[in-house]
Structure formats: C-alpha cells, structure tokens
Amino acid sequence: MRPTHLLLVLWLCLLAGVAPAEERLRLVATTGMIGDAVTLIGGDRVEVQTLMGPGVDPHLYRQTRRDIVALTRADAVFWHGLALELQLQEFLDRLSGHTPVYAVGEAVPEEARLPAGDFAGQFDPHVWMDPDRWRYVAEAIRDALSELHPAGRDAFAARTDAYLAELEALDAYAREVLGSLPEGQRLLVTAHDAFGYLGEAYDLEVVGIQGISTESEAGLARIEALVRLLVERRVPAIFVESSVAERNVRALVEGAGAQGWAVAIGGTLFSDAMGTPGSYEGTYLGMLDHNLTTIARALGGQAPPGGRLGRLAETRP
Structure with a gap:
C-alpha cells in the first residue's frame, strides 16, 4: 500500500x-x-x-x-x-x-x-x-x-x-423461569457436576453422575444409587451435556425404566463449552438462556420456547 x-x-x-x-x-x-x-x-x-x-x-x-x-x-x-x-x-x-x-x-x-x-x-x-x-x-x-x-x-x-x-x-430471567418449577421437581440431574453454582443461586438440588472433573468415572454403585433416587423422587427428566459422553445418562434412563419409572432425557445442556460459533447458543448469554429454558420446560416450569429474547434455535416442547 x-x-x-x-x-x-x-x-x-x-x-x-x-x-x-x-x-x-x-x-x-x-x-x-x-x-x-x-x-x-x-x-x-x-x-x-x-x-x-x-x-x-x-x-x-x-x-x-x-x-x-x-x-x-x-x-x-x-x-x-x-x-x-x-x-x-x-x-x-x-x-x-x-x-x-x-x-x-x-x-x-x-x-x-x-x-x-x-x-x-x-x-x-x-x-x-x-x-x-x-x-x-x-x-x-x-x-x-x-x-x-x-x-x-x-x-x-x-x-x-x-x-x-x-x-x-x-x-x-433465571429467577423467573426456575422459580416456576413445582416444589417437588427442583432436582437437576446431569452428566457431571457442573451445575452447582446454578443450583446454589436459584435454589435447585443438583446431582452430577460424574464429579467436578470429567476425569472421574461413575462406578456401578453410583449409577444404582442414582437410579433409586430417580425412581423414589419420580424425577421426570435428566439431562445430557454437549461436552460429556451420554453413556452414563442412558444407563440411568434404562435403569429407571427397568424399575417401572420412565424418565425422559430433557435435552442437551451446555456445561463446559458453548454452542456453534455464530449462533445465539454460541455466546455466553445464549448458552445460559438455552440451559435455563431447557431445564425449566423439561422439569414442569414455565418458559417461552424461544427463551429470554426469543432467539433460541431449539428447545424442548
């Protein structure tokens, strides 16, 4: 030049x-x-x-x-x-x-x-x-x-x-939609223990199949205990995560089903990574909007399908 x-x-x-x-x-x-x-x-x-x-x-x-x-x-x-x-x-x-x-x-x-x-x-x-x-x-x-x-x-x-x-x-928005959850449905079960701060902030009981780090593996005793929890508490949905393998979540669904309780997979949550670059879910605000909206709708609360700003690409009906 x-x-x-x-x-x-x-x-x-x-x-x-x-x-x-x-x-x-x-x-x-x-x-x-x-x-x-x-x-x-x-x-x-x-x-x-x-x-x-x-x-x-x-x-x-x-x-x-x-x-x-x-x-x-x-x-x-x-x-x-x-x-x-x-x-x-x-x-x-x-x-x-x-x-x-x-x-x-x-x-x-x-x-x-x-x-x-x-x-x-x-x-x-x-x-x-x-x-x-x-x-x-x-x-x-x-x-x-x-x-x-x-x-x-x-x-x-x-x-x-x-x-x-x-x-x-x-x-x-989080306080509004998570506050709408029925009292008996305020239990969030996910693939690993990444949602503790969300639970502490918005009064949810949070259970991760794996620990804080995904390096830890869930043993058979852990899976069996969580299956009992799902059945006893009549938990309607549990969640997979975008950056963690689904196998443990699937094991819980199958275990609960074998005991006569049908638990659904309520959707995929973003835990340690965001969504696709260039998408709303590929931003921090969109990532959390997706999580909050998905959790609320799957556990019996009230949240608009498009989330806080109507921009979510896909949420559970």
Whole structure:
C-alpha cells in the first residue's frame, strides 16, 4: 500500500472509531465463555482466538502445536484457572514468564466459590453457571484490557457496563423461569457436576453422575444409587451435556425404566463449552438462556420456547 493510501486508511479508521488491525491486541482465550466475554468487552480493539470450541471438554484438553504457536505469539492470554484447564496449567505457568497471562475465573472471591467436593483448598471452577458470579470475570477482563491498552480504558468500561446489564437481565430471567418449577421437581440431574453454582443461586438440588472433573468415572454403585433416587423422587427428566459422553445418562434412563419409572432425557445442556460459533447458543448469554429454558420446560416450569429474547434455535416442547 502506498504511504498516502495508508494514511487515508488510518484517518478513516480513527474517524470511525475503529482501531487499525496493527493496533489491535492479539489475544488468546482458552474457553468459549472467556473468549466471548473478551470479544464483547474488547470490541474492535482486540482480535481473539479461542482454543476450545463446541463439544470440547476443558478438563481434559491438551495444547496442540497450533495452540502453542498462537499462545506464544499472543499479546496476552486469558484462561479460566481454578484447575479447569488442568492439562494446560504447566504450559501457561511457563508462558507467564514473558507473556501476560490472566486467570480471570480466579477473580471470583473465595467466599463466593463453592468447594470442589472433599478436596481441601480446591474450588468448583464452573462459576459461569451463575451470571452474578460471572460479573467478577467480566470486570477482571475489563481491568486486564485496560492494563494492556490504556487508550481503550473508557471504551472497555462502557462495554463492560453494557455486558453487566445483560447479566442482570439474564439473572432475572433465571429467577423467573426456575422459580416456576413445582416444589417437588427442583432436582437437576446431569452428566457431571457442573451445575452447582446454578443450583446454589436459584435454589435447585443438583446431582452430577460424574464429579467436578470429567476425569472421574461413575462406578456401578453410583449409577444404582442414582437410579433409586430417580425412581423414589419420580424425577421426570435428566439431562445430557454437549461436552460429556451420554453413556452414563442412558444407563440411568434404562435403569429407571427397568424399575417401572420412565424418565425422559430433557435435552442437551451446555456445561463446559458453548454452542456453534455464530449462533445465539454460541455466546455466553445464549448458552445460559438455552440451559435455563431447557431445564425449566423439561422439569414442569414455565418458559417461552424461544427463551429470554426469543432467539433460541431449539428447545424442548
């Protein structure tokens, strides 16, 4: 490009309030939830590459050669922490010696975290299941971007405020639709223990077939105990997850059926990964809208088929 043309492009970008590509921060996020938040808060001042797409389990994820190239070339890396991306942690610890690395999930105060079962000093990493806790992550991203790009501080603050308003609206929707569940149907059974924060925030009893991490396997005794629970409590539906194999959920359905109780699969929930990129369910807000709407409708509550904004592609009738 000739110098005069380059100056013209730069002037037009400034006039339009759009950062030229060479001035944008090249960022890498580990999970889709973090990548979505960094993109929304960063706006045109960032270019974000997300390592883990739909259906990917962050508990088991290991970096590829392509990931290593992206991570080492990035201006900064945003990851969750709280032992979610356990297989990446050693590499990211080394990377932090020369590249800014932000564990934004750890911005949630310890007093607002749930314990990870019986593991002393460890916490349930699935904080994104509660929009109110997720605001700490959004604010941490805002502060990190402001540190990396001081000229964008005001824009990051304004975009964060708008995002926090959406989180508040999502929280209100959650209270409405989950509050409509019949008293005897407030039991959520899922493939693994990823919904503890949702249960704590909205007064649901939550049971995961596997533990906090999908590395743990459910034994026969666990399956038998859960079958008894489904039959005794007359649970109408249980749920599979987009990033966890269905076999344990199917085993519960078959076991309950053998004891004379027909339990349905109420739908697929997004737990550790979001939906298809470019779709509403491929955003954090859409992911949770889908989960809340699917849970409410499957367990006997009241929720519009299209969700909070009427944008859901598919929900249980």
